Amino acid sequence: LRVFMDNDVNLMTLAEARIGAAKGAKNAFCLTLGTGVGGGIIYEGRLHRGISFSAGEIGHIPLGIKGPKCNCGGSACLESYVGNRFILKLAKKKLGRRARNLTLEKLSKLAKRGNTIALDIFYDYAQKLGLALTAVINLLNPEVIAIGGGVSKAGGFLFAKIREVVKDRAMPIPAKVAKIKKAKLGNNAGILGAAILVKESL
Numbered sequence: 001l002r003v004f005m006d007n008d009v010n011l012m013t014l015a016e017a018r019i020g021a022a023k024g025a026k027n028a029f030c031l032t033l034g035t036g037v038g039g040g041i042i043y044e045g046r047l048h049r050g051i052s053f054s055a056g057e058i059g060h061i062p063l064g065i066k067g068p069k070c071n072c073g074g075s076a077c078l079e080s081y082v083g084n085r086f087i088l089k090l091a092k093k094k095l096g097r098r099a100r101n102l103t104l105e106k107l108s109k110l111a112k113r114g115n116t117i118a119l120d121i122f123y124d125y126a127q128k129l130g131l132a133l134t135a136v137i138n139l140l141n142p143e144v145i146a147i148g149g150g151v152s153k154a155g156g157f158l159f160a161k162i163r164e165v166v167k168d169r170a171m172p173i174p175a176k177v178a179k180i181k182k183a184k185l186g187n188n189a190g191i192l193g194a195a196i197l198v199k200e201s202l
């Protein structure tokens with residue numbers, strides 16, 4: 001019996017690249033926004049894993065010289081600014097009493113209704129994510145960036161802001177071709193990716 005394995009984000013990336021939001025793209029980047037922030041790279045049509053299987057770790061791109069300590073041992077990592085836990089903690093602090101039983105869904109509802117505190121939190125979020133994606137775009141020149149996971153459901157305003165940051169900060173030639181899209185396959189992406197991995201490995 002032959003066994004094939006890979007991590008969840010790489011499998012999601014493979015699925016999005018073959019049948020999802022990045023279908024047809026030879027060069028693409030997928031990321032998932034959750035407690036952690038993971039990413040996967042499609043390079044010239046294939047998953048790019050790196051020499052020790054750790055390519056694509058966008059969550060650990062440092063956004064500054066000093067910043068919060070991260071689980072990876074580094075500091076000021078993207079993940080420590082845009083991970084779900086960080087966002088909720090920040091929102092609870094800023095919203096005070098209104099933050100009782102706060103979830104990301106509730107926070108995005110507040111933003112959609114025009115609550116300025118919630119909007120500020122998402123705008124800052126988009127700034128940080130936009131900077132990390134600027135690095136990805138300048139480095140990899142991808143055709144599609146597919147974003148999945150909880151916060152990606154926040155809505156059009158978050159995507160619009162991310163695109164604005166990227167347009168402003170990334171080099172014009174790679175920025176022009178990089179389409180930033182919502183991932184398509186949701187929670188099924190991992191299992192679909194696993195099936196695709198086996199099919200393509202046999």
Ligand SMILES: [Zn+2]
Nearest residue numbers: 060070072077
């Ligand atoms: Zn880190």
